[in-house]
Amino acid sequence: MSSNGKTLGVLMLSAARHQSAFARVLSQQPDIRLIALTDDPEAELVPWVREANLALAAQWNVPYIEDIDAALALPGVDIVTVCSQYFRHGPHALKALRAGKHVLLDKQPMGMSAEEGESVFAAWQAVAENGVQLSYIHHVVDPAVIRARKIVEGGEIGEPRAVFVSAMVTYGPGDEEADEKWFRGLHPQFWGGGELIHHGAYGIGVARYLMGCEITSVFTVAAGHFNRIHRENGSEDLVTVSLGFENGRVGTVIVGRAPNNAHPGYADEFANLIGTRGAVTADWEGPWFLLADSEQGLSRREMYGRADATELAILDFLRAVRTGGEPLQGPADGLAEVRALWAAFDSAKTGRTVSL
Amino acid sequence: MIQVAIAGHGEEAARWREACRRVDGIEVAPEAERANVDAVILGTRPGAGLDLALAAARAGTPVVTGYHPAGSAEEAAQLEAACRERGASLTLLLPERRQPLARDVKRALDDGKLGSLRYAHSASIGGLPDETQSGSGAFLTERATPALDLLAWFFGDRVVTRVFARDCSLGTPGESSHYASIVLIFADASQAVCEIGQTAAFAPDTGLRRLALTGMRGSLYHTERDHDLVITADGARPLFDDPVAGYAEALAAWTGGSGLDAAGNLESGKTALRLARAAAESLRTGQPVALEQ
Numbered sequence: 001m002s003s004n005g006k007t008l009g010v011l012m013l014s015a016a017r018h019q020s021a022f023a024r025v026l027s028q029q030p031d032i033r034l035i036a037l038t039d040d041p042e043a044e045l046v047p048w049v050r051e052a053n054l055a056l057a058a059q060w061n062v063p064y065i066e067d068i069d070a071a072l073a074l075p076g077v078d079i080v081t082v083c084s085q086y087f088r089h090g091p092h093a094l095k096a097l098r099a100g101k102h103v104l105l106d107k108q109p110m111g112m113s114a115e116e117g118e119s120v121f122a123a124w125q126a127v128a129e130n131g132v133q134l135s136y137i138h139h140v141v142d143p144a145v146i147r148a149r150k151i152v153e154g155g156e157i158g159e160p161r162a163v164f165v166s167a168m169v170t171y172g173p174g175d176e177e178a179d180e181k182w183f184r185g186l187h188p189q190f191w192g193g194g195e196l197i198h199h200g201a202y203g204i205g206v207a208r209y210l211m212g213c214e215i216t217s218v219f220t221v222a223a224g225h226f227n228r229i230h231r232e233n234g235s236e237d238l239v240t241v242s243l244g245f246e247n248g249r250v251g252t253v254i255v256g257r258a259p260n261n262a263h264p265g266y267a268d269e270f271a272n273l274i275g276t277r278g279a280v281t282a283d284w285e286g287p288w289f290l291l292a293d294s295e296q297g298l299s300r301r302e303m304y305g306r307a308d309a310t311e312l313a314i315l316d317f318l319r320a321v322r323t324g325g326e327p328l329q330g331p332a333d334g335l336a337e338v339r340a341l342w343a344a345f346d347s348a349k350t351g352r353t354v355s356l
Numbered sequence: 357m358i359q360v361a362i363a364g365h366g367e368e369a370a371r372w373r374e375a376c377r378r379v380d381g382i383e384v385a386p387e388a389e390r391a392n393v394d395a396v397i398l399g400t401r402p403g404a405g406l407d408l409a410l411a412a413a414r415a416g417t418p419v420v421t422g423y424h425p426a427g428s429a430e431e432a433a434q435l436e437a438a439c440r441e442r443g444a445s446l447t448l449l450l451p452e453r454r455q456p457l458a459r460d461v462k463r464a465l466d467d468g469k470l471g472s473l474r475y476a477h478s479a480s481i482g483g484l485p486d487e488t489q490s491g492s493g494a495f496l497t498e499r500a501t502p503a504l505d506l507l508a509w510f511f512g513d514r515v516v517t518r519v520f521a522r523d524c525s526l527g528t529p530g531e532s533s534h535y536a537s538i539v540l541i542f543a544d545a546s547q548a549v550c551e552i553g554q555t556a557a558f559a560p561d562t563g564l565r566r567l568a569l570t571g572m573r574g575s576l577y578h579t580e581r582d583h584d585l586v587i588t589a590d591g592a593r594p595l596f597d598d599p600v601a602g603y604a605e606a607l608a609a610w611t612g613g614s615g616l617d618a619a620g621n622l623e624s625g626k627t628a629l630r631l632a633r634a635a636a637e638s639l640r641t642g643q644p645v646a647l648e649q
Binding site: 170175226262 | 474475477479481518520522523524525526527528533535536537539541544545546547549551553555557558564566568570572574575577642643644
């Protein structure tokens with residue numbers, strides 16, 4: 001099912017995180033209309049989430065509807081962008097899918113357990129024949145990652161055998177007491193964990209995509225080191241995820257948040273992929289140039305060539321909606337990643353390898 | 357003049373031979389005079405050359421080596437006993453610590469430029485060595501020991517409490533192309549990842565190398581792209597640091613009688629061996645291995 005060139009209506013579901021970026025990108029598309037912003041009733045919301053909802057709705061001059069079912073029933077709603085806290089991703093995705101809407105999640109997880117992920121997948125399967133799309137923001141869409149995958153597909157490095165992915169961001173509150181922005185953005189009471197839940201699926205997703213096969217076992221070690229908010233609340237900001245893949249292949253994913261104002265980029269994010277005939281590296285913070293700014297007194301990596309993963313993933317999702325094709329990362333990919341992610345959490349708790 | 361014999365063949369022996377050539381006061385004895393040398397330098401890879409070391413020790417000749425020649429704690433004890441019985445010393449030089457990059461990274465750490473170290477990643481994937489071993493246990497001991505020693509050295513007094521490892525072949529069955537990823541978990545939950553690999557897919561003088569360290573105050577990154585390049589019609593390759601530099605520095609420290617913590621190095625060498633053996637055990641069980649403290 002394609003959109004046949006008609007205007008697509010978007011219902012924004014919660015502004016807990018990143019919905020403002022979604023709104024900006026979506027509003028730039030000539031065939032997209034922002035219809036409303038919705039969320040659970042006030043009594044069920046953390047106050048700051050409701051405040052963010054009201055502010056974003058006002059910014060985009062759309063109604064704010066505190067009844068998701070009623071909002072889903074509005075005429076002209078084709079797409080729902082879910083940007084609620086992770087523990088609400090599953091219930092919100094289920095509502096939207098069962099209403100027959102295309103669903104774009106603000107990143108993984110699509111469920112707070114493998115089982116919940118499977119429920120969301122099943123809900124999508126039930127409407128898939130109607131052309132309903134389900135996807136999420138990911139880093140597979142980064143140009144460097146896509147380029148590395150093309151190298152693999154071209155046979156240049158032979159069969160991929162081992163991958164190392166670093167997803168270590170360099171911004172954060174560090175040892176300072178978290179201000180309002182960081183408190184809302186990182187406190188585990190709102191998100192159910194630390195950096196493994198925030199960014200783990202990014203790294204796992206890139207590793208899986210480049211290796212081109214399924215994850216079969218996970219060993220994880222996680223701890224809070226670099227940020228006071230993580231240390232004091234038992235959440236993690238340094239995680240090593242060791243992955244076993246089909247056919248005996250191996251992956252290592254590092255996820256973390258080690259704030260450093262002097263870092264030339266926003267993250268140390270890259271992948272090294274080793275095959276039977278060679279190796280390829282992909283800096284998925286790139287492509288970039290180094291800007292030495294004498295007024296700021298520091299150097300920064302500036303991405304170029306439209307390398308914003310959020311924007312690219314949204315555009316890829318819209319392409320799938322418009323054409324009836326498949327998004328780069330679809331529901332099956334999301335489910336596989338979520339299974340690996342929760343296996344990683346289990347492993348971190350038990351200190352044992354978990355088989356999938 | 358210190359007269360030494362170099363036991364063993366291949367790449368490692370060649371490095372020691374070249375290192376001896378560069379250091380004043382050391383002479384490699386001709387074959388006919390090897391029985392009367394001041395020391396035997398083991399030109400063998402880590403975990404290999406135990407027989408050569410035992411032979412030297414039983415002859416009362418001091419043994420000098422890069423890393424521990426034992427492949428297990430039992431072999432290490434056997435060698436130390438042999439050395440004690442005949443009054444022969446066993447000196448580990450740990451040459452990779454003397455390479456310019458490692459030395460200056462350590463200095464930056466000791467100067468507090470990164471703060472308390474919490475994460476490290478070291479990757480060294482290169483072409484096949486001229487001597488090959490089969491079985492991932494020997495691969496780990498030979499290839500990972502120097503890298504594991506460096507990582508432990510960078511973390512200073514912090515103790516590794518668990519080790520987890522995975523490995524895979526990088527080539528066809530029977531080939532010695534191999535890869536391993538070893539995770540070191542420290543008592544304070546700091547983490548280090550050591551990737552090692554050797555593959556026929558890489559030319560001998562190329563490689564994928566990286567070192568990244570993140571502490572509470574800062575980070576440090578070094579990749580093969582930071583080396584000089586030679587670019588020709590055949591492709592581009594980095595011009596890596598002189599691999600013999602650390603060996604020569606270590607020998608100079610040994611002959612100079614200062615700058616060498618013999619007892620500390622021996623303990624470090626045994627620690628690196630223990631880490632490599634734990635990694636091998638983790639490969640066997642598929643689970644992390646706890647280290648006895």
